[in-house]
Amino acid sequence: MINAMMNQPVIIISAFIMDLLFGDPQWRWHPMRLMGCLISFFEKMFYHFENKREAGQLVVLLVVGASYVVSFGAINLFYRINYLAGAFVSVFLIYVCLSIKDLRDESMRVHWALSKKDIGSARGNLSMIVGRDTNNLNEKEITRATVETIAESTVDGVISPLFFAFLGGAPLCVAYKAVNALDSMLGSRNEKYKDFGWASAKLDELLNYIPARISGVLFFITGICLRQNAKAVLKNVILKKEFIIGQSSRIPESAMAELLGVRLGGINYYQGIAVCVPFMGRDKNSLTSEAIKTANRIMYIVSFIALAIGASIFWLIKK
Numbered sequence: 357m358i359n360a361m362m363n364q365p366v367i368i369i370s371a372f373i374m375d376l377l378f379g380d381p382q383w384r385w386h387p388m389r390l391m392g393c394l395i396s397f398f399e400k401m402f403y404h405f406e407n408k409r410e411a412g413q414l415v416v417l418l419v420v421g422a423s424y425v426v427s428f429g430a431i432n433l434f435y436r437i438n439y440l441a442g443a444f445v446s447v448f449l450i451y452v453c454l455s456i457k458d459l460r461d462e463s464m465r466v467h468w469a470l471s472k473k474d475i476g477s478a479r480g481n482l483s484m485i486v487g488r489d490t491n492n493l494n495e496k497e498i499t500r501a502t503v504e505t506i507a508e509s510t511v512d513g514v515i516s517p518l519f520f521a522f523l524g525g526a527p528l529c530v531a532y533k534a535v536n537a538l539d540s541m542l543g544s545r546n547e548k549y550k551d552f553g554w555a556s557a558k559l560d561e562l563l564n565y566i567p568a569r570i571s572g573v574l575f576f577i578t579g580i581c582l583r584q585n586a587k588a589v590l591k592n593v594i595l596k597k598e599f600i601i602g603q604s605s606r607i608p609e610s611a612m613a614e615l616l617g618v619r620l621g622g623i624n625y626y627q628g629i630a631v632c633v634p635f636m637g638r639d640k641n642s643l644t645s646e647a648i649k650t651a652n653r654i655m656y657i658v659s660f661i662a663l664a665i666g667a668s669i670f671w672l673i674k675k
Contacts, residue, residue: 365667367443368521371450372663379457387452387530391537395419399542399552408551416538416555423534428527449526453533455513456659459485459506460652466502470495470645485509487544489625497622499643504620506651507612508605512536514659515574516567522666535559546627561604568604574658574665575611581657588614588638606636613637615654616647 380386398415405411427449435442462485469478478498479490486501493501516536521529539560542553572594579586593599593610613620617640621633641647 363443364522364525365670367446367526368450368518369663369667370447371454371521372456372518372659374447374451375454375456377457379461380452380455387449388533388537391419391423391534392541394422395538395541403552409554412542412552413555415542415552416535416559419538420531420534420559424527424531427530431526446526450517450521450529453517453521453529455509456656459509459513459655463502463506463648463652466498467645467648470498470648487540487626489628492625495645496643499645499647500620500622501624502648503612503616503618503643503651504609506648506655507608507620510612510655510658511564511568511571511604511608514655515571515662516564518659518662518666519567519570520563522670532563535563544626546629564604568607569599570662571608571658572599572611574661575608575615575654577661578654578657579615581661582615582654585615585617588617592637606634610636612651612654616650617641618643618647 398418402411402415431442431445434445465481466478469481482498483490485505517529520532538556542549543557576586576589579589589611592614609620613636619637619639621635624631
């Protein structure tokens with residue numbers, strides 16, 4: 357296991373490359389699908405409890421604990437059998453926690469539909485990657501939702517998994533994705549989940565706190581590389597007080613808005629309920645479907661920089 361820790365960057369880089377090449381495997385026994393089934397199982401078991409907040413906390417403890425223990429146990433078991441087998445399990449578990457290629461592919465389906473003026477297909481494709489209502493969105497709002505999702509998922513699907521993989525290997529990376537899944541399934545602020553999903557939402561916000569701030573810096577570096585609005589990211593995102601005390605999801609969205617020179621935020625509808633999101637960025641450029649392509653390019657550059665910096669820091673510390 358000591359050698360495995362020393363080779364952790366190689367394992368993470370391998371997982372990263374696998375995701376770029378193959379995307380998320382569409383398997384019935386996909387670990388994230390199993391995790392979703394586990395969450396649903398515990399929700400049915402504990403939702404009827406009178407104290408919904410405590411019940412939700414128990415679900416978080418059980419799901420996150422099981423995710424960490426099972427992944428840690430599986431990796432150790434395979435390392436005892438064969439070093440390469442253990443390394444492969446580690447690579448595989450980190451690989452399924454990343455979503456770089458899938459994020460690009462799913463968002464580009466929206467772009468392609470918009471480029472053909474097929475608003476119906478664009479709405480349908482968008483509904484696969486967002487939680488908001490999409491039935492009545494026009495082209496500009498579809499584009500906004502897609503760009504916001506790319507920005508937010510750059511943290512949830514790339515930077516945070518990499519951060520926790522470098523910090524604690526595949527088991528901690530899987531545990532983070534368990535929290536992320538809990539937030540997705542239970543963290544809605546509607547009447548049903550406002551108490552039961554409270555712990556899921558709070559823990560997800562806590563775990564994304566540092567990775568989200570890292571993302572702001574990475575977007576700034578990307579802006580320098582592209583010679584594209586880096587100063588705006590520094591001035592309007594990193595140097596703002598919201599960078600320290602603001603909501604984590606706003607940081608990558610704000611940084612993406614500044615790099616693209618567009619305005620994001622506004623009114624979103626969730627199951628018919630309007631939610632007002634503060635405006636981010638400026639109306640410097642028109643928010644057309646081409647912004648989706650540019651946002652994906654930025655997401656890829658941010659991801660590669662995150663991987664390179666993470667591996668470099670890990671090797672420097674372990675020397």
